[in-house]
Amino acid sequence: MSPILVGRELHKSYGLTLALRGASIAVNEGEIVAVMGPSGCGKSTLLHCLAGVLAPDRGEVHFNGQRVDLIPDRKRVGLRRTAFGLVYQFGQLVPELPAIENIGLPLLLAGRPRRECLAQAGEWLDRMGLSGLGNRLPGELSGGQGQRIALARALVARPRVVFADEPTGSLDSVAADQVMELLVDTARTQGTSVLVVTHEPRVAGFADRTVLMRDGVETVQANGAGSRPPGVESLRVGTGATAPSADIISWAGREAE
């Protein structure tokens, strides 16, 4: 299977702080990949470089055979608009828009008729188990409900890749499992690739493959259980290179081809 998204030898620094030091990763079509690592190891920076939010200082990002890091910012924005979906830990919903309009936002951005956008957003509300909450404002929703709305917004335009940065970071374990199950199920149904950044092994347990990062570089790649039932620890993460699970398939490779 050929990868849809590839990052090669990515370097990125913020002033004197080196966030990425030659990180490489590949995500196959329809694959769910988790990126784990301690705080400050560069996993969010990696996600943002891959999604085209940040331009790497060095290295290459390919999406569907196209060099993302070389195209102008406006085109990268266009790519995020049409081919990518993003989910964050919190605060991504527009506070003034009711839930249904928040979900329909990507469709409106794509220039689809308003009525159609809202109808489709309504379907996603049902699919997320949030029927009847369409007119609620983000401030009137619980954390879990808000994340499901964010998830629906990221998926409604049927993106090729969903980038999720700590999508369950502010949720309890039950709500976190609900969100991850919805993400994984929908991605599998739509054939969407998912790159999820997390520091929770429980979340990584939903992924097909887990990449461990430390000090700005990926160190270990491991097969995950893929939709493994919640509660079963799939991968114990130590400090980078000491991943002890039998699921580990390769060491120190800069790429997993």
Add this chain to the structure above:
Amino acid sequence: MSRMLRLGLRLALGGGREGLVRLAFMAVGIGVGVGMLLIALAAPNALRGRFERVAWQDAAYWVHYPVENATPAMESADGAVFLAVSDYYDGRPMLRSYYASLGDDPPVPPGLSRAPGPGEVAVSPALQRLLESTPDNELDDRFPGRVTLTIGPEGLSHDNELVGIIGRTPDQLKGVRSVAEVHGFTLVNEAIGFEDFLAFLVLGSAVQILFPIVILIVVVTRVAWRQRERRLAAIRLVGATQAQISVVAAAEAGLAAVAGAALGWGVYEVGRRVLAETLIFQGGHFWLDDVAVSPWWLAGILLGVPLLVMLTTVASLRAIHTRPLALQQRARRRRLSIWLVVPLVLGLGGQFALVPFQDRLATQSEDGGPPLLAVLGMVLTLLAIVGFVLVGPWLVTMVGRGVARLSRSVPSLLAARRIAQNPQATFYSSVAVGLAAVGLAYIGCTVAAGYQPDKSGELRGYLYSSLRPGVVSVTTGGVPAATVEPLLTEGVVPVYGRFVPCADLARVLYVTCPYVVSDGAMVEPPPGDRPGGTVTSIFIPTDGSLAAEGRARTRAANLVPNAIINSDRDPIDYNLETFFQDIDRLAAVGALFVLIIGAFGLATTMVSGLIERRRPFALLRASGVYLSELRRSVLLETSATMAVVSVAGVGLGMLLAYASVRQGNLNWRWPGPDVYALIAGGMLAALVFSAVALPLLNLTTRHDAVRFE
């Protein structure tokens, strides 16, 4: 306490570049507000100063027509004989006065170091210049004597005023009509009649300007309040008491407010100088000393505003309380109620209800104050404006909801929902521009209706209003024919009492014979009867040159000092015309003030909104929303609100003006395109100014805002 105060100051100053920028922004906003407040409060003083400086010119008038509290104060037991007469030179108004002391200690007109003696002339600097540049028989001879004194600013309404005081002996003024014995030149009451009304109008306008200023200061102090209160909550969570965080909050806000007040003082000092040097009112600039607030007011504002800012900051903290990791609003937002419309309906309805009673209410009060109609009108106008401010948020909510339902694009949807969800903040951002629109529309309509010069050419009681070119009219008030004998040369038309042949009159006035005059001012003499006796008016035809007219005027003034002399060169409707021009100019300056405040209000709200929505906007950008789309949304949010509020303001201003016009028994006229252009231009200028905040959108919504706030 002092430790918390120090902590508050450290938090305010140690918040990094962003914190300092926020502090500076607040200080600038408060500075503009304080500066404008001081200038607005100085406006009535400027007007009062203008009238008080020249009140001495009416000293003789108030002796003849005494009104309680309006007679000159007793300054001298000896007294002086005094007369002041309006005159013109080449269309410029001029005051020619006569003075004769009645003893060793006479009252001295303001602006003079001593009283002019017989044969001496005191002149204003502008008249001095004019005298030096004109032939003696055209102007100088109207001020017979030697110029020995210069009238200072204390006795002049402005530096361009033409005033001359001719020193005479009491005997020389004996028998001259309208002279009066005065014992002082300082009038007790502050402003009289027409001037009082004008001062009342300016005071009312100043009150209207106060609204947006107060709103601006409140809005500015609320910039990034959520971030600040989150920080305070963190301090509260580690054990600080409510009182301690109040001190911290007050110290932070107080620092910006003190800096703002100091800046405001500077704005005021610069602003009043600019106004004194540029604004022309009734033919001249204001004196700088008059464009000022009293030291007590200045101290009160400079100390009061920071104190008020600190108190409101502490008071706003009472409405929130801290929970672990979060803040909670103690009180829900006030719901928009139908009762909010009551002041608007009362104010507007009251104005229209006054129309049938205008005759009874329009008479001036006995103490010389403004008529009851004017007082009620002002109160009801202010009530309507308060109503406008109260109803505004409801209006923008409705508009926001409507636009949101129809939105087809993301920018318009974001803007409309923001307006609908946050009506108070969005309305208050535009309220100053809206109030400027109310004022401009009101003034524009009333001026258009009020200034309707009569060009019909019909004979009216005021004969000089229909003079033919080159004719000099001398209204004597009634003098023996012998007194004016030198003027009665070939071609001159005298009016004996009320008698004048129409055929003669038609040579000097635009009049159709036989004339019918409703007020009976002129009567055709009986056939064959030769008129004689007292001469009330004389019409002297000239070749129309300034020199010839000047000579005729000078001869007439020397023979009949109290005569009112005119030609068609004089602005016949001078008072009415300049009154409306001045009102127009004052309104434009007032509107400019409000627009400056409005522009700052818009910019402040825009900045505040950007800081507040930094993370959602950054995440939208990360999710594929173009910066241009966000920019469009923010601009739309501002401009749509401003447009709605301004249109509503124009509507309210026109309705109020219509009621005023009907109250004044005038015909309604729509204002010219210049009024609409001024309003639209002002709105555009405010919007362009507020757009300076737009680069902040790019800065605040960059990648780092995705993860950190």
